[in-house]
Amino acid sequence: MSALLETCNLTRQFGGLRAIGDLSLSVNRREILGVIGPNGAGKTTFFNLLTGIYPPSSGDILFKGNSIVGLLPSQIARLGVARTFQNIRLFRRLSVLENTRIAYDSQLPYSPVDALLRTPRARVRERESIDASMELLELFELGSMANECAGDLSYGSQRRLEIVRALALKPTLLLLDEPAAGMNPYEAMQLTDFLRWVHGKFSLTIVLIEHHMQMVMDLCDRIEVLEFGVRIAGGKPDEVKANPRVVEAYLGTEGELP
Amino acid sequence: MSGMNDWTKSRYLPSVVLFAGLIVTAILPATGLLNDYLQFVLVSVAINAILCVSLNLVNGWMGEFSVGHAGFMALGAYASAILTVKLFPAAPDILLFPIAVLIGGCVAGLAGIPVGILSFKTRGDYLAIITLAFLMIVKSGLENIPYTGGPRGLLGIPRLTTVAWAYFWCVVAFWVIRNLVYSKYGRGIAAIREDEIAAEAMGVNTRTAKLVAFVTSSFFAGVAGALFAHQLQFINPSSFDILKSTEILVMVYLGGVASLGGSLLGAGVVTILTQCLQPLGTWRMVVLPALLVLLMLFRPAGIMGYRDWNWLKPRIFTKPRLEKSKQAPLQ
Ligand SMILES: Nc1ncnc2c1ncn2[C@@H]1O[C@H](COP(=O)(O)OP(=O)(O)OP(=O)(O)O)[C@@H](O)[C@H]1O
Ligand SMILES: [Mg+2]
Numbered sequence A: 001m002s003a004l005l006e007t008c009n010l011t012r013q014f015g016g017l018r019a020i021g022d023l024s025l026s027v028n029r030r031e032i033l034g035v036i037g038p039n040g041a042g043k044t045t046f047f048n049l050l051t052g053i054y055p056p057s058s059g060d061i062l063f064k065g066n067s068i069v070g071l072l073p074s075q076i077a078r079l080g081v082a083r084t085f086q087n088i089r090l091f092r093r094l095s096v097l098e099n100t101r102i103a104y105d106s107q108l109p110y111s112p113v114d115a116l117l118r119t120p121r122a123r124v125r126e127r128e129s130i131d132a133s134m135e136l137l138e139l140f141e142l143g144s145m146a147n148e149c150a151g152d153l154s155y156g157s158q159r160r161l162e163i164v165r166a167l168a169l170k171p172t173l174l175l176l177d178e179p180a181a182g183m184n185p186y187e188a189m190q191l192t193d194f195l196r197w198v199h200g201k202f203s204l205t206i207v208l209i210e211h212h213m214q215m216v217m218d219l220c221d222r223i224e225v226l227e228f229g230v231r232i233a234g235g236k237p238d239e240v241k242a243n244p245r246v247v248e249a250y251l252g253t254e255g256e257l258p
Numbered sequence B: 001m002s003g004m005n006d007w008t009k010s011r012y013l014p015s016v017v018l019f020a021g022l023i024v025t026a027i028l029p030a031t032g033l034l035n036d037y038l039q040f041v042l043v044s045v046a047i048n049a050i051l052c053v054s055l056n057l058v059n060g061w062m063g064e065f066s067v068g069h070a071g072f073m074a075l076g077a078y079a080s081a082i083l084t085v086k087l088f089p090a091a092p093d094i095l096l097f098p099i100a101v102l103i104g105g106c107v108a109g110l111a112g113i114p115v116g117i118l119s120f121k122t123r124g125d126y127l128a129i130i131t132l133a134f135l136m137i138v139k140s141g142l143e144n145i146p147y148t149g150g151p152r153g154l155l156g157i158p159r160l161t162t163v164a165w166a167y168f169w170c171v172v173a174f175w176v177i178r179n180l181v182y183s184k185y186g187r188g189i190a191a192i193r194e195d196e197i198a199a200e201a202m203g204v205n206t207r208t209a210k211l212v213a214f215v216t217s218s219f220f221a222g223v224a225g226a227l228f229a230h231q232l233q234f235i236n237p238s239s240f241d242i243l244k245s246t247e248i249l250v251m252v253y254l255g256g257v258a259s260l261g262g263s264l265l266g267a268g269v270v271t272i273l274t275q276c277l278q279p280l281g282t283w284r285m286v287v288l289p290a291l292l293v294l295l296m297l298f299r300p301a302g303i304m305g306y307r308d309w310n311w312l313k314p315r316i317f318t319k320p321r322l323e324k325s326k327q328a329p330l331q
Helices: A043-050 A073-079 A096-105 A112-117 A120-139 A155-167 A185-201 A213-219 A237-242 A244-253 B002-031 B036-061 B069-087 B093-118 B124-143 B163-181 B184-194 B196-201 B206-232 B242-255 B260-276 B278-298 B321-330
Strands: A005-014 A017-027 A032-036 A058-063 A081-083 A173-177 A205-209 A222-227 A230-235
Touching: A005 A043, A017 A043, A017 A230, A032 A043, A032 A213, A043 A081, A043 A173, A043 A205, A073 A081, A073 B196, A081 A155, A096 A120, A096 A155, A096 B184, A112 A120, A112 B163, A112 B184, A112 B206, A120 A155, A120 B184, A155 A173, A155 A185, A185 A205, A185 A213, A213 A237, A222 A237, A222 A244, A230 A237, A230 A244, A237 A244, B002 B163, B036 B069, B036 B163, B036 B184, B036 B206, B036 B242, B036 B260, B069 B093, B069 B124, B069 B206, B069 B242, B093 B124, B093 B163, B093 B206, B124 B242, B163 B184, B163 B206, B163 B260, B184 B196, B184 B206, B196 B206, B242 B260, B242 B278, B260 B278
Parallel strands: A032 A205, A032 A222, A081 A173, A173 A205
Antiparallel strands: A005 A017, A005 A058, A222 A230
16 A cells, blocks of 8 residues: 655755654554654754655655645645644634635636636636635534634634644645644643544644644654654554663653653 | 515615716716816726725735835826727727726736735735836836837827726726635635645645735736826826836835725725825825835724725625524524
C-alpha cells in the first residue's frame, strides 16, 4: 500500500543551522502519526516544509505519489493538506463564520467577474458556503458564536475554531502543531477524545506534534522522534517509550516521560 | 401570502430607491433649486466617495498602505479627456461621456496590474514606497508629454459631469465594491490583512485576491479621475500629486477602514470640511495632513472601522439563518 505522504531526504538549512536534516519518513493513509522531539528539534519547520511555507533546501515531498515541492502553500492546501499553527493564527478581526468560510471558499468555483457583479452563480455558491460553514460550526458547538470576532473567543474556543477552520478545507491530511499547548492534563484528555472523534468522523490522516506525552501515547498509531532536525527513533508508542535514545533526548531537556 | 409580499417588496426596495435617486439627481438641477455651487459640492462628494471606497479596498480591506491613488486617478482623467477633447470632440456627449469614463477606468485598471503583481512579494512599507514611486512616474510622465500639454495640462475639457452622472458612477462603485468584499475574493483580501500565512495555508489564492483588489481599486480611481476632469474642465499633472493622495487617505482613515459606510462618511465630511476651509487659502493644505496625524494617533481605524450599516450589506449577510428555516414552510 502506498503512503499518503512521503518525504525523501528532506533538508532545510537556515544559514548555518540545519533545522531538518535528511529526513525520510512516510505517513500511511488513515493513521495518526505523532511527531515529538525537544524544543527546537525542527518539528514546526517540518510542517512549514510540508505546507510550502518554506521551500526545502533539498529533498522531495510526495503527497498521494506526486511531488508537491515548489507548489504555493494555497495550492498544497487545496490538494487536501490542512494545518493548525503552534501560535494560534486565526483571522482575529473576522467573525467565526468568516474564518470558517475562508477555508471553505477554496472549493467555490466562481470567477472574480461573478464576484464583482454578484451573478446568480456567485449568489448560489455564497448561500452554499454559509450553510455548509454553519453546519460545520454547529457540529462543533460554535454555531452560537458564528458572528463573534474570532479574536474575542476564549483560548480553548480559538484552538477549537482553528481545527474547524482546517476541516472546512475538506482535507485528507490534517497537520496539528501542538493543539494541547497551554492546556492542563484534564483539558488535554478531553482534546484527545475530541481528536479521536474528528479522526473517525472526517476519515482523516493526522500528523500530530505534541509535548503532552500522555496524549501522544494514547492517540498515535506510530511516533517519529526528531532531535536537531534528525530522526532519532520511530515506531509504535511502546517501542518509542522504551527507546533509550529517546529517553536520553528528553531527559536532557524536559526530564519526564510517562 | 402577505409574508411573500413583504419579502418581494424589500428585495427590490434598494433598487427602486437607487433608481429614484437617479431621477431626482437628473431633474433637480433643471428645477433651479440647486445653484451651481451646491451642484459642485454634491458632485465633489460623489467623486470623493468613489476615490475613498476604492482606496479603502487596498488600504482598509487588504490592510496595505497605498499612497498612489492620485496616480490612477490621473490616468483616468487624462485618458478620458483625450477622448472628449482630442479624439472625438464632435461626438454626442450622451454616448461619448460614459464610454470615456469607462475607458478612463480601464486605463487606470490596467496600470493597477503591475502594482498588483509587485504586491505579491512586497508588503507594508516597501509596497507603500512602490506606490509612491508609481505616483511620481505618472506625474513626471505626464509633465513630459507635449500632446497633453506637458506641465501646463489639458484645457477646454467639456463640462459633462452632471450631478446625475456623478451619482450614477458612485452607486456603481459602491455596488461593485460591496459585491467584491462580500464575496470569496473579498474574504480572501481580508484574510490577507489579518494573516497572510494563515490565508495561504487555508487555500486562499493570494495572488488572485491581490490582483483583483488592485485592479478594481485603480479602475474606480480612474473613473473618479474622469469625472473630476469633466467637472473642473481643466487638468494638469500637479492636480494629481501626493497632496491629492493624502486627501483621499484622510477620507479613508477618518470615515473608517474596511467600511462602505465609513467611506461615504469620510468623503462627505472631508469634502465639506475642505469647502469650509477655503478662506484659509494655502493654509488649508496644513489642516488635512495634520488631521491624518491625529487620526493615526488616536483613532487609527476611523469612525466606522471594520463595521458597516446593515443596509449596505447583501441581504444574505444580514438575514440570520433562523429566518431561513422559518420561511421554509411557506415554500
Ligand atoms: N525562519 C527561520 N529562520 C531561522 N531559523 C529558524 C526559522 N524557523 C525555525 N528556525 C530554527 O530552526 C530550529 C527548529 O525550529 P522549529 O520551530 O522547527 O522547532 P520545534 O521543534 O517546532 O520547536 P518547539 O517545540 O519549540 O516548537 C530552531 O533552532 C529555530 O530557531
Ligand atoms: Mg514548534
